[in-house]
Amino acid sequence: MNDFPRIDDNLSAMQRYKGYDRIMGNISWLLIALVALDIKLMPTDGSSMAFLAIFCVLLFFYNLNARYGMLSKRFSPFKIFVDLMVFLAFIVAVCWYTGKMTSPFLSLIYLILMSTALTQGRRVTYFMAGLAITSYVMLASVDFLETNYYLTHILEVFPFMLIAHLGAMLAGESESARQEVERLSLTDEVTGLNNMRNFLLLSDIQEKLAKRYVRPYSICMIDADNLKKVNDKHGHLAGTLLIQKVAQMISTNIRSCDICARYGGDEFVIMFNETGKHDVVGAVERIVNGMSSTPFDFDGVTIRTTLSAGLAGYPEDGEDVRTVMANADQAMYISKRSGKNRLTVYSDEMQGEEIDKREEIPR
Secondary structure (H helix, E strand, O other): OOOOHHHHHHHHHHHHHHHHHHHHHHHHHHHHHHHHHHHHHOOOOHHHHHHHHHHHHHHHHHHHHHHHOOOOOOOOHHHHHHHHHHHHHHHHHHHHHOOHHHOOOOOHHHHHHHHHHHHOOHHHHHHHHHHHHHHHHHHHOOOOOOHHHHHHHHHOOHHHHHHHHHHHHHHHHHHHHHHHHHHHHHEOOOOOOEOHHHHHHHHHHHHHHHHHHOOOEEEEEEEEOOHHHHHHHHOHHHHHHHHHHHHHHHHOOOOOOOEEEEEEOOEEEEEEEOOOHHHOHHHHHHHHHHHHOOOEEEOOEEEOOOEEEEEEEEOOOOOOHHHHHHHHHHHHHHHHHOOOOEEEEOOHHHOOOOOOHHHOOOO
């Protein structure tokens, strides 16, 4: 219906990868600490100790740059992928100098696979599993031994494949569940439009852009005129269908860059971005006229409804979204008092005019 929830999705993704980035940093320090502890406690020849120390220093400086240097503010799947590649290379190099197949660090490859499954897509996880298996084979094939040795280690490769596959499947299910939870938290369950929490978040972004670049925006408040009559006569399921039909009519007559939400009950709010109020009169009138001329069926009964709308704009009708909304709401109630099924554009003459909303039919 509109493109702006993608802005919120991008913000959510950035926060998520920011968290992943913090975890990758912790893993880096953990790997360095483990290798340093191994150097301290385990007997190691001088050349191997030198190489291990060099690997730790390289990972140390990489982590400093990734977490606190030039790359510290860049949070993305690609950065996490680079981190994982560095960790895998570090672990394989350390294993090479600490016993190869008998290295106490060999099992850390499983950590890399699980981290990949949780932070990357399925394809990247399988790719990383291929690299892990290749590394494992390289470590195993250094010494030429009998056939049973190789058969044994070939069988040990299967856990890598199994972990990668199960991890990718679980990560996919977890991501789907997360996306569904986000969708439910940001949309109205009856209409599928934005809920007011998401509307206020998105409109706040547009308000800041409008003030920074001196751009107009308009806000329209729309109310269904006879929801209570429909509920009393045909039941609440018919009223729910009426609300859904209004939402559909609004969605088909606004642009993808506009923001629409269910304000509550049978009331809706639309934010027309970068457009003055007089430029969107035609769009709002299409919504009002379209609803009055488009009856719908419920259990074999034809139901008609009309809409009352109010329109106000920034900057002439308010300095912020909430003020413009309040003035659009006042204009909407003038539409209802003036006979309903119409649009009223807010003007300075309406300022201070008393609108008794209690006179309206309770909804």
